[in-house]
Amino acid sequence: MELLQNNKSFDGEQRIYAFESHVLKNSTKFGIYLPSQALQGQSCPALFYLAGLTCNEETFAIKAHAQRLAAQLGLILITPDTSPRGEGVAEGDHWDIGQGAGFYINATQAPWAEHFQMESFIVDELYQLVNQEFDIQQDSIGIFGHSMGGHGALTLAFKYPEKFKSVSAFAPICAPSQCPWGEKAFSNYLGDDREEWLQHDATALIQAKGALFSDILIDQGFSDQFYSQLNPALLQQACDAVGQKLSLREHQGYDHGYYFIQSFIDDHLQFHAVQLQA
Structure with a gap:
């Protein structure tokens, strides 16, 4: 593991x-992001953040403005890239497939299967x-994300509840098997078996697995330019059907971008801090 960059931030370090x-x-x-508590040898809770289409490992650190409150709460923030990259890695024909668009699943179809194993990579x-290299409270790890990453956070949380104690999302793709983004990704990465798609669809997973978390926090803007792809109402219906508490907050005037995330990031960090210490 090679340290490429290290910047002091609110008495912690963004690496x-x-x-x-x-x-x-x-x-x-x-x-x-390692808050000062972690740098001083204190074991800290941690959050995985999964970014959206076209983003990378730096996007959240630069744009979300999360370090200030993470420092106060003593939260470690972990931000993986959104896909494999580099020489020999398959590229898509558009920004919503291929490099920068891994969808946090394990691809089974050529040419994607060789490198695009994002689910196994994350979990x-x-x-x-990170648990080996940093002093993380191993029973206090949460996951959240945005858009494609919101889809990833929800699906991985419900597949691996033994690894993630809390989950939230900003504008997640709630039912990817029922929207163009998901249909394109799943048909490329997984093939044409729609039953297989449901194993990577948050709405379907919640219907199948039932209530696993004390609460899920979702923030969604009504002026989101991709609202028709996201289907939060389907997620609400699935949660209602199985008794899974969902705090779905919809906001007038907010779009899909990081100004929206900045506006509500504190709520998400505080939500996870409470859930992780419960």
Whole structure:
């Protein structure tokens, strides 16, 4: 693991690391914010943040303005890249497929399957690495994300509740098997078996697995230019059907971008801080 960048921030450190991923079969990067408590040897709770389409390991660190409150709460923030990248990694024909658009699933179809194993990368390889290298409270790890990453956070939380104690999202793709973004990604990465798609669809997973968390926090803007792709109402229906508490907050005037995330990031960090210490 190689330290590429280290910047002091609110008495903590924002770092970028690179390492050779056996799962992705290439070099990859991730960001991590270590509050002063962690730098002083205190074991801290941690949050994985999964970014959206076209983003990378630095996007959240630069744009979300999360470090100030993370420092106060003593939260470690972990930000992986959104896909494998580099020489020999397949590229898509548009921004919503291929590099920058891994969808946090394990691809089964050529040419994607060789490198695009983002689910295993997050929950196995990176999860194990950060727990080995940093003093993380292993029973106090949460996950959240935005858009494609919101989809990833919800699905991985419901697949691996033994690893993630809390979950939230900004403008997540709630039912990817029922929207153009998801249909394109899933048909490319997984093939044409729509039953397989449902294993990576938050709405379907919640219907199948039932209530697993004390609460889920979702923030969604009504002026989101991608609102028709996101389907928060379907997620609400699924949660209602199985008794899963969902705090779905919809906001007039907010769009899909990081000004929206900045506006509500404190609420999400505080939400996770409470859930992780419960």
